[in-house]
Amino acid sequence: MQIKNVFKILSVKKSTFILSTYNIRLGDFKVQKIVPITILMLSIFLLLTSCNKTNWIENFREKEKSPFGTYIVYNEAQELFKNEEVVFLRDNFYDYLFKNYDSINGDFGNYICIKHNANKLPIDGITDLLSFVNDGNTAFLALNYFNKNLLEQLDFTTNNLDKEVYSINDLRPLKGEFYLNDNRFKKDTFKFDRNIRRHYFVTYNEDKTIVLGSSKIDGEKVPNFIKIYHGKGAIYLHANPVVFTNYYLLKDTEKYTEHVLSYLPSSTLLWDPQIKYSNYSNNREDNQQSIFKFFLEHQTLTWFLFVGLAGVLLFMLFNARRKQRAIPVIHPLKNTTVAFTQTIASLYLKEQNHKNLVDKKITFFLEKVRTKYLLNTNNLNKEFIHNLALKSGNEIRNTKYLVNTIITLHKKSECTQEELLVLHKMIANFFKN
Missing domain, CATH: 3.40.50.880 (Class I glutamine amidotransferase (GATase) domain)
Known part of the structure; x- marks a missing residue:
């Protein structure tokens, strides 16, 4: 379906005054003066009263002729x-x-x-x-x-x-x-x-x-x-x-x-103009309003509601004055570790310093290898790769590829975001086994 030139019919119609010419034979020139002055005053009045402030709020209402109505x-x-x-x-x-x-x-x-x-x-x-x-x-x-x-x-x-x-x-x-x-x-x-x-x-x-x-x-x-x-x-x-x-x-x-x-x-x-909430759904957002409506539909429940509200008001009235001094609430210290970590992560993300993050990932990996597998990480040679593969349960090929990637990225002066993501995934997959 292709729709063409639909909105051309929405052109604005401008109101115009149509003045007729009359031949006045009474010789009263004042009559000729009154008609233009009256029209001028009426035009000024209509102009002033029609100047309403434009509503620029996005309301999406179907009956609104404001700019952001529909x-x-x-x-x-x-x-x-x-x-x-x-x-x-x-x-x-x-x-x-x-x-x-x-x-x-x-x-x-x-x-x-x-x-x-x-x-x-x-x-x-x-x-x-x-x-x-x-x-x-x-x-x-x-x-x-x-x-x-x-x-x-x-x-x-x-x-x-x-x-x-x-x-x-x-x-x-x-x-x-x-x-x-x-x-x-x-x-x-x-x-x-x-x-x-x-x-x-x-x-x-x-x-x-x-x-x-x-x-x-x-x-x-x-x-x-x-x-x-x-x-x-x-x-x-x-x-x-x-x-x-x-x-x-x-x-x-x-x-x-x-x-x-x-x-x-x-x-x-x-x-769908979205003008009403559902009357049948059990999980609609205005269920709290429907509870009071249910109470008001039954006379007994209505009296119960009024008596209950009166009792609450009386209780609040007689207990308005405190019987003892309020005990201040001492809140425990909050653990801000997660917030601190998020702040540091946002800082690195903003700076786009991928090389710094790569170095920290490598340091983290080597430290975990030392503590978990008790291996010396000073020399990342073939013997180290062989021992690491045996102790971690990973294939030698994957272990060798990971270690060579670490050596290569460590020597580089700058790293890209893609290289950082690849290193992160390789380390994560390595420790899954």
């Missing part, structure tokens, strides 16, 4: 997916499937959710969504934050270098360049001038995942749009939902949205 893509879904039924969910997706899944026989179509996070989709909802996809349907999730349960079940991880950035002023300088891997769009570069968090996919199961798009971060292209096959269906994941908001759909970047959504198959569409 009013346009939400209301133009029918135009985006022509000849297809679009169902705007008024209930939680889990509840919708709970009530309708038997009637749709598991073959319904596409599910779309464009939000900061899908926090109103409970764990049961995630499971049902994946079952929905497994039956041959499709899901499209564009989120800044992916649920931990979803990460585990689909076997992928993400990284957000700007996860601590929330203020409008801090988000504004964040720019980005996006690319699509399809041959039709491979030569196109889509540039976005603000609010582009450096959010991307780090690991994923390559056997069932296709990278459809990427973004450039620090000069390197990293995946930010992927397709994961799940059962008979597939789920599309996008790491930058802000590109689907009103701001970018009216800023000559609507082609990107058009191309991304064109990957979805032609089928009925379930658009």
